[in-house]
Amino acid sequence: MSSQSEPKRPFPQPATGHTKSFWRTSLHPLDSHRETPDLPSETDILIVGGGYAGASAAYHLFPENQTPNPPRVVLLEARELCSGATGRNGGHLRPDLYSITAQYIERYGLEAAVEVVRFEISHMKEIADLVAKEGIDCDLTFSKSFDIYLDAAELQKKKEFVDYLRNQNLDFMDDVKYLSETEAQEIAHVRGAKGGFSFPAGHLWPYKLITQLIAIAVSRGLNLQTHTVVSEIGQTRTAEGFWPVTTSRGTIHARKIILATNAFTASVAPEYSKAIIPAKGLCTQIVASPGAPYRHLPETYAIRHGPGAYIYQISRNDGSIIVGGASWTFKNDLEQWYNNTDDGTLIDKVETYFDGYMQRTFFGWEDSGAEVKHIWTGVMGYSADSLPHVGEVPNKPGQFLAAGFNGHGMPVVFLSGRAVAKMALDSVSFGETGLPKLFETSRARLDPVYDDILG
């Protein structure tokens, strides 16, 4: 059966309060918003999806100095603004310098892999510049990130790869420092650590960043329509060159479309049903008892329990910890996460994993009384070959996609959103966007040769 004829996945229902993420505890006035009471019947550019990718595209479609006749742009979001993965993630802005890089080098060569690393690193400055320029209040904080290994064999293998990269004279590897077992325990304070690495990273409040970007775009002319589900995009354009788009509130005709639909891409572009798969993950906020002693951990973390088994963690400036992952605890139970779009429920097998997590993981937290205060799930768009899909949808002129950002969108999505905005607005080619070549969506990638999701 061809992917074109596969049944569409039902769109997920809005999340219940049960798994409300910490980031969405204080809502922006645009969270549920319709700029016009009715959906316009026609638009120049339609953005589908109000997460990081949709917000970045919207922001870049409305530059500060607009042309005299700016395009009509409508953004449709199925639920509340930033209620998908971006509003439910770990807030970790952490470029990957040497982890998945090994796989990219093996498959595509050093040059292509390094292009991805440099692209991710560039997000640190891009986001810093953006936040400064627009005066965005999103708790953006830069710090060192510790990459800690509890398994000596895995550490040794990684150390050999890091040494290989160093020998390629890559400037960014100067920022990667090795930590011995003693340093990993005494400087990073992780119990049972065998060693690790450190390098620069950051963290932020994703919901605040996205809602403020959207607010800027709305102030410059974006028509935001939340609680509007796109159910279908017509197979052909009208004689006037518009794609008919069926929504829960009627039909809108769009000259160009930007799909910022991440995990749910196949629900509107069924040809992506093998390439981008919804995958559910879990995240928590942990808080120490009021007045109890605990060690402030200004760095961010990845703590690796063995190959493919890790935890990601940031410390917020208020002292609380955002920590998630632990997917190895439920990976074998596919129903719990694979092709699962229900972020209104938790994941049984990992629900209690984070109870006592800080006490058993870190020196200095023994008497903290730390407890899970918020726990939530979110749905990622896993791509079969681990790479995002960005660019023009094959055989659909005027439809662009920025999706499939896995569990690693923060250092990838902002410039991907800018790229599709440029493609839609200025008709630039993918090659002219400056994106890594490997990100380009293509007919070939719709029938993936790799299955990195199930391994």
Ligand SMILES: Cc1cc2nc3c(=O)[nH]c(=O)nc-3n(C[C@H](O)[C@H](O)[C@H](O)COP(=O)(O)OP(=O)(O)OC[C@H]3O[C@@H](n4cnc5c(N)ncnc54)[C@H](O)[C@@H]3O)c2cc1C
């Ligand atoms: C639990 C968890 C933890 C994570 N932690 C991190 C982290 O710490 N660091 C990191 O880099 N990445 C992390 N990620 C991944 C990161 O959040 C994502 O890669 C990124 O947010 C993707 O942004 P997006 O805009 O593409 O997707 P989303 O934020 O999911 O936005 C897509 C939006 O499109 C809407 N939509 C989809 N289909 C339709 C339709 N048919 N009609 C209307 N609207 C539609 C959805 O409702 C959704 O709001 C995590 C993800 C999860 C779930």
